[in-house]
Amino acid sequence: MEISEYVNPEGLRIDGRRRKELRKIEIEMGKLEQVDGSALFVEGFTRVMASVCGPKEVENRSKAVEDKAFISVEFLSATFSTRKRTKMSKKDRRVLEICSIIRKTFEPVLQLELFPESEISIFIQVLQADGGVESACINAVTLALIDAGIPMIDFVCSCTGTYLDSFCILDTNFIEETAGGSILIAAILAKSKKVVSTQMKISRLKMENFTELLELVVDGCSRIYDLMEDATRKRTKEQLNSQTALIK
Amino acid sequence: MNKKIIIPGERIGKASEYESGKGTYINNNYIYSSQLGKIKIESKQTGKKIIEIENKQETAISKIPKIGDKVTCKVIKINPRLIKVHIYCVEEKQLNEPFFGIILTHDIKSTEIDKIKVENCFKPNDVILAEVISLGESRSFSYYLSTAKDDLGVILSINSDGFFLFPYSDSEMICHENQSKEKRKVAILKK
Structure with a gap:
């Protein structure tokens, strides 16, 4: 399919959104019973399930750190999640990249020094990929960690943006992501507004455009945070209500 | 009693007024929460108040x-x-x-x-x-x-x-x- 313009003169994108509009976000927490914490993050057609186990005994003993917990990340992309029906191996370059993004984002945020010589394992399963997979993974992992009750200093939110056709676009879908613009993935600490990690793909961008894009993405992050905050509060309320109902 | 639900990263009090307890941490003279739950304030005999986050769910710690x-x-x-x-x-x-x-x-x-x-x-x-x-x-x-x-x-x-x-x-x-x-x-x- 040849696309001549990604933002039409009326200011609408291919999927009918405006430039700074997010896709519909759905959040479900604590769906899986077998793990300590889990969350499903749905953003448009992107659908990511994250689960957290731990803190527990270190599986691979040579990886253990003496004075803090070790984070292990496993990323699985379902064969049916992308347009090409291909199986990703565990040592695929993209898989390793996402794993390291997740680890580097969460290492400074979690209070790992409370659990010496233990392991926190994070599993990510992509059920449907339609752009912004990395951001959705970070958001899902945050919610799963909160569900597991692992102490963290702040809420991490992430969003993706791109610079296309001399426009800054928020929350890219698959077509916009593969269009060849520079993609920026940023994760911020929602309360203190600090940027924890940024990733650039195909980085050929003017400095003033970069600052504009970063501002847009950070704004998107804080909007996603509001939704995530609502979802966690709602879930906790339900949990507390069900507990009191049981006691009665 | 404050029934509000606290989420990680929220500022919950001054370090000069309270002592930080379970599920909280201190940064720049303020106490922040690090877990999901409700605030619980306990006063000690020495007069210091301890602030902590209470969660009925079994927490990782x-x-x-x-x-x-x-x-x-x-x-x-x-x-x-x-x-x-x-x-x-x-x-x-x-x-x-x-x-x-x-x-x-x-x-x-x-x-x-x-x-x-x-x-x-x-x-x-x-x-x-x-x-x-x-x-x-x-x-x-x-x-x-x-x-x-x-x-x-x-x-x-x-x-x-x-x-x-x-x-x-x-x-x-x-x-x-x-x-x-x-x-x-x-x-x-x-x-």
Whole structure:
């Protein structure tokens, strides 16, 4: 399919959104019973399930750190999640990249020094990929960690943006992501507004455009945070209500 | 009482007014929360108020053994030098998967340390109560436990015929079916 313009003169994108509009976000927490914490993050057609186990005994003993917990990340992309029906191996370059993004984002945020010589394992399963997979993974992992009750200093939110056709676009879908613009993935600490990690793909961008894009993405992050905050509060309320109902 | 639900990263008080408790941390003279839950303020006798986040769900912190915790374990292997155990419970919290623990021979009893014979104290599959005395070295990866107290030792045991053994004295257990006695380091539980 040849696309001549990604933002039409009326200011609408291919999927009918405006430039700074997010896709519909759905959040479900604590769906899986077998793990300590889990969350499903749905953003448009992107659908990511994250689960957290731990803190527990270190599986691979040579990886253990003496004075803090070790984070292990496993990323699985379902064969049916992308347009090409291909199986990703565990040592695929993209898989390793996402794993390291997740680890580097969460290492400074979690209070790992409370659990010496233990392991926190994070599993990510992509059920449907339609752009912004990395951001959705970070958001899902945050919610799963909160569900597991692992102490963290702040809420991490992430969003993706791109610079296309001399426009800054928020929350890219698959077509916009593969269009060849520079993609920026940023994760911020929602309360203190600090940027924890940024990733650039195909980085050929003017400095003033970069600052504009970063501002847009950070704004998107804080909007996603509001939704995530609502979802966690709602879930906790339900949990507390069900507990009191049981006691009665 | 404030019933608001607190999420991680929220500012909940000044460090000069309160002391930081469970589920909170201090940054730049303010106390922030690090967990999901409700605020609970406890005042100490010294006048200081402790602020902590209360969550009825079992949180991750409580599931890791600390020094001084009483743990419930199962004996896996014995040899003359040490006993290997699996830790299944920390205080009253059940673990999802066991931790490994080691009891060295001289930590079994507090008296007559030189004369201890491991086979007279524990058998594989015994359920024992023990106390964590060390978190272990970086290489060994097991918690060091001790049963050198009266209320620590075997609490549940089954003999070779498949019958339960009951405490008889502090060093013996008896089977009510055939009146046979076996030697164990028995925990004397106070009611």
